[in-house]
Amino acid sequence: MAIDKTLYDRLGGKPTYVTVHKIFYDKAYAHPWLSRYFTDKPQELLENQQTDFMIQLMGGPKCYSGKSPKSAHQHILITDELFELRAQMLSESITEAGISDELRDEWLAADATFQRALVKTSEDECVRAYPTQPVLNFQR
Ligand code: HEM
Structure with a gap:
């Protein structure tokens, strides 16, 4: 029954995530504010990590091996x-x-579950993985 299919299946599998993340990161890397967070990250790497992470999150194959979002x-x-x-x-x-x-809307609901883990109210809440790691804080 269609209702038993995972969100991953209902979205049409991996090609859908590849398409969405290409469109999304083209916008993010062109945006005057958001792009500033990505200056030292190759776009394709982020697209691939985001694709693997979301596939796994939405019931597809376990293929993500990066860090937790937090x-x-x-x-x-x-x-x-x-x-x-x-x-x-x-x-x-x-x-x-x-x-x-x-x-x-189902995709956005899955994404929004990370808002509380990711959002901070001040730079004091940022944690460096190593002492020289830059804290990313850009004003609009
Ligand atoms: C405005 C919100 C966000 C910004 C500015 C942002 C920015 C970034 C940046 C700069 C990186 C590269 C980090 C690094 O390698 O040092 C990254 C990685 C990543 N982001 Fe986001 N992100 C945001 C929201 C999200 C959300 C909501 C998700 C999904 C829940 C997400 C998933 C990921 C994943 C899976 C990686 C790869 C992590 C790894 O393997 O190291 N991001 N993000």
Whole structure:
């Protein structure tokens, strides 16, 4: 029965994530504020990590081997405003990939479960993995 299928299956599997994340990171890397967080990261690497992570999160094969979202972002000041800007950009990217509003909302709900773990209110909450690691905090 269709209802038993995972969100990963209902989205059409890996090609859908590859398409959405290409659209999404093209926008993120072109955005005057969000792009500043990605200056030393190759876009393709982020696209691949995000694809593997989301596939696993939504019931697909276990293929993600990176850090947990909380530890990957511990040195980044992500405010609610920045998180919501990213969520809006993701929403537009999913729609542009031709996905239905129902499936888009399920994707965004899965993504939003990380808001509390990622959002910080001040730079004091940022943690460096090693002493010279830069804290990423850019003003709009
Ligand atoms: C405004 C919000 C966000 C910003 C500015 C942001 C920024 C970044 C940056 C700069 C990296 C590279 C970190 C590094 O390698 O040092 C990264 C990695 C990553 N991000 Fe985000 N991120 C945001 C939200 C999210 C969300 C909501 C998710 C999914 C739940 C996510 C998933 C990931 C994953 C899976 C990686 C790879 C982690 C690893 O393997 O090290 N990010 N992000």
